[in-house]
Amino acid sequence: MPKIKLVVFDLDGTLVKEKSSWRKVHEFFGTEEKGDEGLKLYVDGKISYEQFVAHDLSLWPRGISKSVFNYIFNKIPLNEGVREVVTEIKKRGKLVAIVSSGISLLAEKISNELNIDFFVANEILFDERGRSTGVGAAIVELNKKDKALLKILNKVSIKPMEVLGVGDSKFDLSFLKVCGYSVLLRTKDSKIGDEKYEVNFVIDSLHELIKVIDIIEEDA
Known part of the structure; x- marks a missing residue:
């Protein structure tokens, strides 16, 4: 079994x-109901x-300053244990990436905060004044995150079997299937059971992830 080079x-x-x-922004602008309709x-x-x-x-209103979106995303807290886990993974010499069908402003914020190596997510486009244009770039499709991950792997010359993927919902299945090792984070809000997933590990807290890496690399 190969060692892990990248944790996604x-x-x-x-x-x-x-x-x-996406829904966090809808809540801010009061457009949750119509947002849910679009998702369905x-x-x-x-x-x-x-x-x-x-x-x-x-x-959403056009012409909204990027600072408004940053204000919304600054209120989103990290999950418990994230900072410590990412720090330990980086300490072990592994790369860390985010593959998200969410909004890139949040992915960029978290990447900068945690010193994450790569991120890919969907973009809101802004004009030269930093105001939203009402146009976006659909880069990471919700049901096809595997395509975004494979692009990252091609850039860094890492094989799928050298990747550990971590997700929390059915929409992460596509990219988890690509990874050599897959982990489902089961939270109280997940609303899914591990029996529906073909994953290698199921954890209830990110604190358990380092132990998972230890188990994998003991056998490598």
Whole structure:
């Protein structure tokens, strides 16, 4: 069994307590109901992911300063143990990445805060004054995170079998299946059972992740 070179985390619900950065913005603007309608249309296959992103952005006022979005995301706390776990992983010489179908402003904030090596997420586009244009870039599709992960692996020349993936929901399955080792973080808000997932490990706290890495590398 190869050693782990890269640990890839989902963001919403895994590294941070908020389950959806999109919904957090909807809550701020009071557009939760219409946001939920758009998500259901996507999940039911009635609209594309690009249409879903465009739908969400159309619900928010245009011309909003980037600082407003940063204000919203600054209120989102890390999950318990995240800082210590990421620090230990980095100390062991491994790369750390985020693959998120959430909003890149939050992914960038957390990456800077935790010294994470790479992140990929969906973008809100701003003009030269730093105000939202009402347009976005759908980079990481909710049900196809594997494609985003494979692009990262190609850039850093790491094989899937050398990757440990960590997620908390059914929407992480696509990228977890690509990883040599997969971990499901089961939280009180997960609303799923590990029996529905073909994963290598199920943990109830990120504090357990270092032990998982130890177990894997003892056999390597």
